[in-house]
Amino acid sequence: MFRRRKRAEAEIPSASMADIAFELMIFFLVATTFDVDTGIGLVLPPAAETTEQVKVKQSDIAKLLVNAAGEVLLDGELITVQQIRELIKNKIKANPKLIVSIKTDRETNYSRYIEVLDELKLAYNDLREEYSLKTFGKSYKDLTRDQQEEVKKEIPIRISIAEPEEVK
Amino acid sequence: MKFQKKFGQTKPRVPTASLPDIIFMMLLFFMVTTTIKVFDVKVRYILPEAAAIEKIENKRLISYIWVGKDGRIQIDDNIVQLDDIIDIMYRKRQENPNVIVSLRIDRDSKMGIVIDIQQRLRKADALRINYSTLQKL
Numbered sequence: 174m175f176r177r178r179k180r181a182e183a184e185i186p187s188a189s190m191a192d193i194a195f196e197l198m199i200f201f202l203v204a205t206t207f208d209v210d211t212g213i214g215l216v217l218p219p220a221a222e223t224t225e226q227v228k229v230k231q232s233d234i235a236k237l238l239v240n241a242a243g244e245v246l247l248d249g250e251l252i253t254v255q256q257i258r259e260l261i262k263n264k265i266k267a268n269p270k271l272i273v274s275i276k277t278d279r280e281t282n283y284s285r286y287i288e289v290l291d292e293l294k295l296a297y298n299d300l301r302e303e304y305s306l307k308t309f310g311k312s313y314k315d316l317t318r319d320q321q322e323e324v325k326k327e328i329p330i331r332i333s334i335a336e337p338e339e340v341k
Numbered sequence: 342m343k344f345q346k347k348f349g350q351t352k353p354r355v356p357t358a359s360l361p362d363i364i365f366m367m368l369l370f371f372m373v374t375t376t377i378k379v380f381d382v383k384v385r386y387i388l389p390e391a392a393a394i395e396k397i398e399n400k401r402l403i404s405y406i407w408v409g410k411d412g413r414i415q416i417d418d419n420i421v422q423l424d425d426i427i428d429i430m431y432r433k434r435q436e437n438p439n440v441i442v443s444l445r446i447d448r449d450s451k452m453g454i455v456i457d458i459q460q461r462l463r464k465a466d467a468l469r470i471n472y473s474t475l476q477k478l
Contacts, residue, residue, distance in 0.1 A: 286452055287472060
């Protein structure tokens, strides 16, 4: 008579497991910030004391001066920021060994400096684009990695930061 | 009567038993790939804008220097003095010779402080730098 009633097997309901996992995943998706660092890359020259001075011909240097008022002088001539791109491009075409030397005043605005640097980079990018269209018949961004390296080697970015006069 | 259908008695169902496992695997992927390395930025800054910008491919190489509106300098989680930069960056370079220093400098800063920082980076031999900028549209 007192037969034990057969119990149903204990089970954790797992139907909502997927929902829980989904919720966790949504949290991570939202919380993840893929903040990719973007900017203008540059390589500084080594410290002045450690390296010997390399002599460069005056004709191979384009001097770009940004003064305290934000005015840009290219080899002593006053130009606008928008002009830099074309002028530098022509100069590099005329002399592929050209080094662009940037010098700023201590009072120059940082954003103005970035603008100038940006124009320079744009000029180099244009040249690389032209080169890759000419040799590979494709846009620079459509090239393979090796080809891009080749273009980079062919048109290196030669931007030099001039030795500042006074340092705190 | 003889040719009764064998199948079709039970409703066809997509097995959902392994669904949680799939989701968990995706979850694990996200957890592993997420690099939670948030710095407590103590300076206020607005980055300048530029058009010809590039992405830094390897995030692990980057070390940041912030310069705020008020000219304070922050490295990692500390506000530092100008002359501390040499030691700090030198140590960083020993740990990681290919370090890229990302300069997050306020757009209204003067070049004076930028030049000073760059001179110290040169002394510390941390030569690869990157001026952090926003994309100009």
